[in-house]
Amino acid sequence: MKFTEEDLRRITMIAISELGEKASPELVKKVVSKTVEGFEGGKQFSSGNEKASGRVILTAFGLNKPGIIAALTKALGESECDIQDLSQKIMSDFFTVIMVVDISGSNKELRDLQDSMNRVAEDLKIKVFIQHEDVFRFMHRI
Numbered sequence: 001m002k003f004t005e006e007d008l009r010r011i012t013m014i015a016i017s018e019l020g021e022k023a024s025p026e027l028v029k030k031v032v033s034k035t036v037e038g039f040e041g042g043k044q045f046s047s048g049n050e051k052a053s054g055r056v057i058l059t060a061f062g063l064n065k066p067g068i069i070a071a072l073t074k075a076l077g078e079s080e081c082d083i084q085d086l087s088q089k090i091m092s093d094f095f096t097v098i099m100v101v102d103i104s105g106s107n108k109e110l111r112d113l114q115d116s117m118n119r120v121a122e123d124l125k126i127k128v129f130i131q132h133e134d135v136f137r138f139m140h141r142i
Contacts, residue, residue, distance in 0.1 A: 054104025
């Protein structure tokens with residue numbers, strides 16, 4: 001698995017968050033290195049019953065306006081992605097959305113999908129983040 005600078009930043013931020021007060025530069029580096037080495041070595045971080053998934057966690061937030069969900073779901077649909085779960089919350093002038101998306105049938109690689117979502121985010125002036133479910137699950141087991 002090839003990690004981008006953004007992927008490494010997210011893994012680092014999750015490690016710091018999960019480690020809390022115990023987070024020292026050395027410990028964070030160790031956790032991030034172990035995570036990256038595990039994925040590059042083809043290991044699966046599972047409890048034994050799980051296997052690597054083709055799902056991602058998509059989060060988006062920003063100032064609320066009409067068409068945000070439509071634009072996100074249109075881009076996902078054009079990429080042959082299957083939205084398996086969606087949670088949306090409007091708080092005053094702001095929105096948040098979290099989606100679990102199956103990308104196993106997609107005609108795009110994860111990096112290409114991230115690029116598509118970045119274009120939607122730029123057009124709507126919102127923030128969109130996509131993280132592979134396996135990385136998300138492993139990092140929350142620290």
